[in-house]
Amino acid sequence: MGYGGQFAMGKHHADNVRKTDGLVLKGVFDVDPARRDAAKTEQPDVVVYDTFEALLDSADIELVVLITPHDTHAPLSIAASNAGKHVLTEKVMCLNVAECDAMIAAAKKTGKCLSVYQNRRLDGDYLTVKKQIESGTLGNLFSIESSVNGYWFPAGWRGVKKSGGGMLYDWGAHLTDQLVQLMLPARPVSVYANFHYGGHDVDVETQTTVSIRFDNGVMAQIDVGCVSWLTRPRWLVRGEKAAVLMPDWETCTLRGMLNGSEQQMSIPVEASAWERFYPALSAHLNDGAPLPVDPTEVRIALSVIDAAFESGRTGRSVEIAP
Numbered sequence: 089m090g091y092g093g094q095f096a097m098g099k100h101h102a103d104n105v106r107k108t109d110g111l112v113l114k115g116v117f118d119v120d121p122a123r124r125d126a127a128k129t130e131q132p133d134v135v136v137y138d139t140f141e142a143l144l145d146s147a148d149i150e151l152v153v154l155i156t157p158h159d160t161h162a163p164l165s166i167a168a169s170n171a172g173k174h175v176l177t178e179k180v181m182c183l184n185v186a187e188c189d190a191m192i193a194a195a196k197k198t199g200k201c202l203s204v205y206q207n208r209r210l211d212g213d214y215l216t217v218k219k220q221i222e223s224g225t226l227g228n229l230f231s232i233e234s235s236v237n238g239y240w241f242p243a244g245w246r247g248v249k250k251s252g253g254g255m256l257y258d259w260g261a262h263l264t265d266q267l268v269q270l271m272l273p274a275r276p277v278s279v280y281a282n283f284h285y286g287g288h289d290v291d292v293e294t295q296t297t298v299s300i301r302f303d304n305g306v307m308a309q310i311d312v313g314c315v316s317w318l319t320r321p322r323w324l325v326r327g328e329k330a331a332v333l334m335p336d337w338e339t340c341t342l343r344g345m346l347n348g349s350e351q352q353m354s355i356p357v358e359a360s361a362w363e364r365f366y367p368a369l370s371a372h373l374n375d376g377a378p379l380p381v382d383p384t385e386v387r388i389a390l391s392v393i394d395a396a397f398e399s400g401r402t403g404r405s406v407e408i409a410p
């Protein structure tokens with residue numbers, strides 16, 4: 089569902105389905121006839137449906153993958169669940185916790201799968217930081233800063249508020265999810281956020297900084313924007329024994345008290361492993377393996393996003409209910 093051209097994510101998903109044992113690409117639908125034509129050319133052996141309803145009516149379709157603008161994820165997911173389909177939605181899962189709960193409830197009713205393509209849990213930079221945290225090398229962790237910034241125009245629906253555009257739903261969806269994964273079982277308890285609107289002719293925020301306090305005492309900050317001429321490091325993670333700095337996606341420095349002396353060293357950056365996602369989904373659907381991404385964990389990241397928007401509106405810190 090959705091065969092867009094901007095980042096070619098429709099093609100990316102189709103290619104990955106084709107590569108995965110236990111999954112077969114059967115059909116494509118896009119509301120845009122030009123994108124349906126592109127799908128006919130690039131996926132000549134599958135059905136290109138003329139309507140969403142025709143896709144849902146087809147007994148051939150068991151899993152629906154949503155690669156559409158953010159405001160469509162909840163309604164399309166609920167409709168697909170109600171039609172008895174498994175659902176995988178692209179990030180951001182949906183616009184808020186209320187939509188998330190409705191999606192989970194709809195999937196529960198039919199007992200079908202609902203998962204989210206949080207592929208950046210398999211990014212090399214994230215896996216590198218995660219490994220250092222989990223190894224205990226950093227000691228008692230107290231601060232995580234995670235940033236993706238640059239200067240670009242948020243084109244198409246990405247620059248339109250009512251479509252779920254804006255940096256927090258876009259890159260913020262990945263960064264909040266990564267933080268939640270790094271901190272679990274700790275939970276976010278309060279959020280303070282600042283939104284900047286400007287620099288591009290759009291009605292969405294172009295820069296957001298979100299500070300998140302976790303109940304294990306860690307203070308995290310994510311910083312996402314498309315109006316930054318210079319950028320912050322991708323990661324700075326600090327513990328009482330050592331800290332990890334990734335100025336970019338490919339370089340990692342570890343500095344601290346290591347093996348009894350003060351040291352600084354380069355750390356090899358892990359390889360990204362997006363290709364693991366679809367086999368994990370197939371193993372879930374065909375063999376009962378755990379869900380690759382549990383929507384109830386993505387719900388925690390959405391509670392941070394909800395609180396960030398409220399904080400931005402009110403200028404106050406917002407508590408997150410347990």
Ligand SMILES: NC(=O)c1ccc[n+]([C@@H]2O[C@H](COP(=O)([O-])OP(=O)(O)OC[C@H]3O[C@@H](n4cnc5c(N)ncnc54)[C@H](O)[C@@H]3O)[C@@H](O)[C@H]2O)c1
Binds near residue numbers: 094117119154160178
């Ligand atoms: N996980 C990642 O790394 C990653 C990277 C890029 C994009 N994305 C996500 O993928 C999704 C799509 O982004 P994109 O860059 O492909 O956008 P895009 O604009 O290139 O494509 C979206 C497509 O959806 C179609 N569409 C819109 N409404 C529809 C509907 N109701 N039914 C069917 N089709 C509909 C549009 O016609 C368009 O072809 C978003 O959720 C985005 O955040 C994820």
